[in-house]
Amino acid sequence: MSAGRTGRIAAIALLLLLAGGLFVPDWLRFLLTVAMAQGLVALGLTVQLRAGLLSFGQALYYCLGAYAAAALGRFLNSGDVILQMVAAAAAAGVAAAVLGLLVARYRGIFYGLLSLALSMILYGLLVKTEALGSTDGINILPSTLFGVRPSQAWLRYSVLATAGLVAFAAVLAVERHFNTPLGRLGPAIRDNEIRVEYMGASVRAIIHIEYVIAAVLSAVGGALAATTVGHIDPDMAYWTTSGEFVFIAILAGSGSVLAPFLGAIVYGLIHSTAYQLSPNTWQMTLGIALLLVILLLPRGLWSLFPQRRSA
Amino acid sequence: MSDPVLDVQRLSKRFGAVSAAQDISVQIAGDSVVGLIGANGAGKTSFVNMITGFVKPDAGRIRFGGRDITGLAPRAITRLGICRSFQIPQLYGSMTVFENVLVGLGVLLRNAGRGGFLSREAVVVPGHGGSADEAAERVLAAFGLLPYRRERADALSGGVRKLLDIALAMVAKPRILLLDEPTSGVSAMEKFQVMEMIIQAAKGEGATVLFIEHDMELVERCAERVLAFYDGRVIADGPPGTVLSDEEVRRLVTGALPGGR
Numbered sequence: 136m137s138a139g140r141t142g143r144i145a146a147i148a149l150l151l152l153l154a155g156g157l158f159v160p161d162w163l164r165f166l167l168t169v170a171m172a173q174g175l176v177a178l179g180l181t182v183q184l185r186a187g188l189l190s191f192g193q194a195l196y197y198c199l200g201a202y203a204a205a206a207l208g209r210f211l212n213s214g215d216v217i218l219q220m221v222a223a224a225a226a227a228g229v230a231a232a233v234l235g236l237l238v239a240r241y242r243g244i245f246y247g248l249l250s251l252a253l254s255m256i257l258y259g260l261l262v263k264t265e266a267l268g269s270t271d272g273i274n275i276l277p278s279t280l281f282g283v284r285p286s287q288a289w290l291r292y293s294v295l296a297t298a299g300l301v302a303f304a305a306v307l308a309v310e311r312h313f314n315t316p317l318g319r320l321g322p323a324i325r326d327n328e329i330r331v332e333y334m335g336a337s338v339r340a341i342i343h344i345e346y347v348i349a350a351v352l353s354a355v356g357g358a359l360a361a362t363t364v365g366h367i368d369p370d371m372a373y374w375t376t377s378g379e380f381v382f383i384a385i386l387a388g389s390g391s392v393l394a395p396f397l398g399a400i401v402y403g404l405i406h407s408t409a410y411q412l413s414p415n416t417w418q419m420t421l422g423i424a425l426l427l428v429i430l431l432l433p434r435g436l437w438s439l440f441p442q443r444r445s446a
Numbered sequence: 447m448s449d450p451v452l453d454v455q456r457l458s459k460r461f462g463a464v465s466a467a468q469d470i471s472v473q474i475a476g477d478s479v480v481g482l483i484g485a486n487g488a489g490k491t492s493f494v495n496m497i498t499g500f501v502k503p504d505a506g507r508i509r510f511g512g513r514d515i516t517g518l519a520p521r522a523i524t525r526l527g528i529c530r531s532f533q534i535p536q537l538y539g540s541m542t543v544f545e546n547v548l549v550g551l552g553v554l555l556r557n558a559g560r561g562g563f564l565s566r567e568a569v570v571v572p573g574h575g576g577s578a579d580e581a582a583e584r585v586l587a588a589f590g591l592l593p594y595r596r597e598r599a600d601a602l603s604g605g606v607r608k609l610l611d612i613a614l615a616m617v618a619k620p621r622i623l624l625l626d627e628p629t630s631g632v633s634a635m636e637k638f639q640v641m642e643m644i645i646q647a648a649k650g651e652g653a654t655v656l657f658i659e660h661d662m663e664l665v666e667r668c669a670e671r672v673l674a675f676y677d678g679r680v681i682a683d684g685p686p687g688t689v690l691s692d693e694e695v696r697r698l699v700t701g702a703l704p705g706g707r
Contacts, residue, residue, distance in 0.1 A: 316552025316560075316578075323549045326538040333498070333536065334553040335524040335618055 145306045145393060152299040156292055164291040166407060168363045170399040171298035173383060175305055175356030177395030179349030180384040182309065186345055187325030188242065192250030193380050195257050196227045196350040198372035200357025202261070203227075205273045205367055214276030214284075216297050219358040227354030231347040239343040254372050261369035272368025275361050298359050302396055305352060310392045312348070321345055353380075382421070386428055388435015397436055449512075451476040451654055452497070452528075452622060457506035459492055465678040466492035467503065472673060472680060474622070479645055479655045481669030481686065483662070484699055488675035490658045491533065494624045498530045499523045510622070525557060529620035533627050533658075535611035539600035543591055543610055546599055547582040550617035573619040588647045589613040604631030605640070612644055616651065623648050625657040629664065637661065641668050662700055666690055674699050 156164055176197050183190055200223030207213050207222050234253060241249055262270055277284060278294055285293040312318040320341045323331050328338045361367045370376065379402070387398025402421075409420035432438050450473035459467040466489045474480060482490045495501040497508055499520040508516045515523055538546050551571050558572045574581035586592045589609050594602060599610060608631050615623060628644055629637045641657075641664055648655045659665050665672060665686060672689040674682040676698045682689045689695055 316549075316555045319545070319549050319552050320556075322540060323538050326540050327536050329532075330536040330538065330614065331549075331553075332520045333524055333530060334550045334614065335521050335557055336553040337521055 141310045141392060142307060145303055148393070148396075149299050149303045153296055156295045156299070161291050164295045165363065166403045167400065168291070168295045168298045169360055170403045171295075171302045171396065172356040172359035172363065173380065173402070174302055174396035174399035175359070176353040176380045177383040177387060177399055178305060178309060178392060179352035179356075180380055181387075181389050181392065181395055182321070182345050182349045182352070184384065184389050185313070185325065186321040186342060188246050188342065188345075189381070190250040190349070190377070191247040191374070191381065192252070192254030192377050193349070193353050194372050194374070194376035195250065195254035196231065196353035197357035197360070197376065197380070198254070198257060198261070198367075198369070199223070199227050199230060200354030201361035201367040201371050202267065202273075202357075203354065204358040204361045205267075205275055208276035209273065212276070213279075214362070215279045215282060216294060216359070216362050217281060219362055220301065220355045223354040223358035224351045227350040228347060231350030232343075235343040235346040235350075238346055239339045251374055251377065254377055255374060258369050258372040258374075261372060268368070270369060272366055272370075275365050275367065277365075278362045294359070294363055298363070301355060301359065305355070306392050306396070309348075309352075313392070317341065317344065382425060386425060386436060388432070388437040390434060390437035390440075394435060394437035401436060450474055451511060453509040454497070455507045455509070457493070457496060457503050457508065459496060459501065459503050459678075461492075465489075466501075467496065467506075468678040470506070470678075470680055472683070474654060474656065476621070476654055477649070477652060479649075479668060479670045480657070481665040481672045482656060482658045482675060483660070483665055483672060483689075483695075484675030485701075488699070489678040490675050491626055492678075493675070494530065494626055494656070494658065497523075498528060498624060524618060524620075527618075527621035528624065529615040529618050529622070530624040531608070531611045531615045531626060531628060533630070535607040537599040537607060537610055537614070540598065542596050542598055543586065543602070544582055544595040546610060546614060547585050547617060548578055550614050551578040551581050551585075554618060585613055585617055588616070588643075588650075590643060605633065605636065608632060609640065609644075616647060616653075619651055620653050623653045623655050625655065627658050627660065629659070629661065637664055638667065662690060 152167065156167065176193055180190060180193055203223040203226040204219035207219055238246065238249055261267055267273060278290060280293055280297065320331060320336060324338055324341060331338050357371065383398040383402045384395060386402055387394035405421060405424050406417065409417035413420065428435065452474040454470060454472045457467050457470040470493065482493065484490045492501060496503045499518050499522070502517050507514060510526060510528060513526070515526060538549060541549070551574065554572050555578070570576060571578050571581045586595055589612065591606070591609060591613060594606055599607065602610065608628060612625060612628060625644070629640055632640050645655060645668060669686050671684065672686045673680050674689055674695045681698065682692045682695045690700065
C-alpha cells in the first residue's frame with residue numbers, strides 16, 4: 136500500500152474515531168482506547184516481523200511503559216497522559232538500547248525465546264518488589280491532559296482521542312520509516328542477511344534499531360493502557376500478555392501499518408463478546424477465531440481489503 | 447608491477463583435513479581483469495571468501511590499497527571498496543529487481559550518514575550523482591536489467607539472477623569486484639556477451655575484476671591474467687596464453703592432459 140493511501144485511510148479512520156467516539160457508550164470508548172494501546176504494541180511486532188523476527192516477549196515493554204507511567208504518578212504526582220507516554224518511551228528506549236545489544240545477536244526461535252525470557256524476568260522482579268505493589272500492582276493517578284483534568288463526562292473521550300491521535304502519528308511515522316533506506320533493510324534482512332552484510336550494512340545494528348522502535352511503540356501503548364484501565368500489575372509482563380499481542384498481529388496480518396489497529400479492535404470485540412456470553416470458555420472462543428483466520432485468511436484480516444500493487 | 451591494489455601474503459586456511467589455501471602470495475594490479483581457474487575444491491572460492499571476510503585465514507595477511515584488511519567483517523571490507531557476487535546469487539527474493547538495487551543504494555546513503563529513522567532517499571546518492579531512483583535505473587541499464595525491474599527476484603531465471611547479483615555488487619562502486627562463476631546459469635550463446643557487459647560496466651567504474659570461471663574459452667578471451675589453483679596453491683600465474691598452455695595446468699586443472707584429478 137502506498138504511503139499516501141495509508142495516510143488517507145488513517146486520517147479517515149481517525150476522524151471516524153474522533154466523531155464516533157462522541158456518541159458511542161463508555162464501554163466501547165474503553166474498548167477502543169485499549170485497542171489503540173494494544174495496536175501500538177502489535178505495530179511494534181509488525182516492525183520486527185518485517186525483518187523476519189517474532190518476539191514472544193513484547194509485553195516486557197508494554198509493562199515497562201505502564202510502570203513508567205505509574206512511577207510518574209507515585210514519584211512526581213503527575214497523571215498527565217502526555218508525560219506518561221514520554222516517560223514510557225524514554226524508559227523503553229533506554230532499556231531496549233541496552234537489551235538490544237544482546238537480543239540483536241539472535242534469530243528465529245532464539246530471538247523469540249530470549250525476548251520471552253526477558254519479559255518473564257521483569258515479571259519476576261515486579262512480583263517480588265513490594266515498593267511497586269508486588270502482585271497487587273499499583274493504581275494510576277486519574278488522567279490529566281497538559282495538566283488539565285477533563286470532567287468525568289469527557290474523561291474517557293479525551294483519553295480515546297489522545298490514543299487515536301498517537302496511533303495516527305505512529306502509523307504515519309512507521310509507514311514513512313518503512314520507505315526509508317533504513318526501513319527497507321528490514322525485509323532485506325528477512326530475505327538475505329548475507330547480501331545485506333555484503334552491501335556494507337550491519338545486520339545486527341539494523342535489528343537493534345528496529346528492536347528499539349518496537350519497544351518505544353509498545354511502551355507508549357503500555358502507558359495508554361495504564362491510564363485507561365487505572366490500575367496495573369505484573370501480569371502485564373506475563374507471557375500470556377505477549378501471546379495476546381502475537382495473536383493480534385497474526386489476526387491482523389502484516390499487509391499494512393494500519394492492520395495491527397484493526398486486529399486489536401477485532402480482538403477486543405471477540406474477547407469482550409466471548410467473555411460476556413461464556414465467562415468460563417472465552418479462551419476457547421478466541422482460539423477458534425484464530426484458527427478460522429489462519430485457515431480462511433492466512434495473511435490476516437487485512438487481506439480482506441483489496442491491495443494495490445506498488446510500482 | 448606498480449603498487450598493487452590487492453596484496454595477499456602467505457595466506458593459509460585449513461578446513462579439518464582439507465587445505466583450502468597453502469601459503470598463497472599474490473599481488474593484483476589496479477584496473478586489471480584476472481581469471482581464477484581450478485578444479486572443484488582447488489581453493490578458488492576459499493581464496494575469494496578470505497579476501498571478502500566470509501572466512502578468516504589461519505595465517506597470512508591481506509592488504510588492500512596498503513591497508514591490512516585481514517579478518518575484517520564483510521561489511522567493513524565492502525565499505526572499503528571490495529565487493530563480490532556469489533556462486534549462488536544472493537538476492538532479496540521477495541523484492542522486485544528495482545527494490546533490490548534500491549536497498550543497496552540505501553546502504554550507501556546510510557553509510558554516508560543520510561539514512562536515519564525517517565530520512566527519505568530523494569537526495570544524491572554518494573558516488574552515483576543522482577537520486578536513488580535515478581541511480582537504480584542507471585545500474586539496471588548497465589546490466590540490461592531494465593526489462594525485469596518490476597519482477598520479483600525469486601521469479602527470475604538463473605542467468606538474470608546472476609546478473610542482478612553482480613549488479614548489486616556494483617552498486618557500491620567497488621575498486622575490486624570479485625565474481626564467483628559469473629556466467630554459470632547463462633546459456634552458452636550468451637556467455638561471452640554477458641561477460642563482456644560485466645567487464646565493460648566494471649572497467650567503466652575503474653574497478654579491478656577477479657572472476658572464477660570453469661569455461662577456459664571465456665577465460666582466454668576475457669582475462670588479462672590467469673591464476674591457476676590446485677590443492678590450495680597457485681600453480682601458475684601469468685597471461686592466459688601462457689597459463690592455459692602450461693603442462694601442469696593442462697594436466698591438473700583443465701584436464702587437457704591425462705594424469706589430473
